[in-house]
Amino acid sequence: MFKYLYKNQKGFTLLELLAGISIFSITILSMVAIFNKVIVSQKKAIISQNVQNDIRFALEFMNKEIRMAQKSPSGKCADNKVYDSTNNILTFENKNGECIRYSEANNQLYRSVNDNALPMTSKKLKISNLNFYIDNTNQPVITYTMKLESKNGRKINLSPINIQSTLTSRYYKL
Numbered sequence: 021m022f023k024y025l026y027k028n029q030k031g032f033t034l035l036e037l038l039a040g041i042s043i044f045s046i047t048i049l050s051m052v053a054i055f056n057k058v059i060v061s062q063k064k065a066i067i068s069q070n071v072q073n074d075i076r077f078a079l080e081f082m083n084k085e086i087r088m089a090q091k092s093p094s095g096k097c098a099d100n101k102v103y104d105s106t107n108n109i110l111t112f113e114n115k116n117g118e119c120i121r122y123s124e125a126n127n128q129l130y131r132s133v134n135d136n137a138l139p140m141t142s143k144k145l146k147i148s149n150l151n152f153y154i155d156n157t158n159q160p161v162i163t164y165t166m167k168l169e170s171k172n173g174r175k176i177n178l179s180p181i182n183i184q185s186t187l188t189s190r191y192y193k194l
Contacts, residue, residue, distance in 0.1 A: 067170045068179055078140040086187050088115045102160040102189050105152040124150035146171050160189040
């Protein structure tokens, strides 16, 4: 009678159960690690996208105004040139005859109109290393560089963005 019971038993041994549980555990831990990496990568992408969205308006406005700059005949803005840059402050006269200055202060991009300075970027952005490179020959050319970071988020999620743009003025002297 006991031989009959042992022959017809269906089930798993303890060794089979331990092997199955360990394979299942390794699979779940791998999936959790992959899921965590995806979440961290998504956070970095969202922060980077927010930084780009926050700076987009300021850069488009600044680029348009730089392109429309004209020679300062009175010398009040750019000393009889289209552009002037002293101490990384870009100075020029816009199409309306106003003296415009772009600079970096308190980790923000500032635009000054006739010495009235206002920030162009939100406090959520950190702007650093703003530099202007000018060539005032026949066709004035300006190149600017800056580094952007988000002030929001943990240090691990912050990815700096380096921006460089080169623009030419529509003013051309013969």
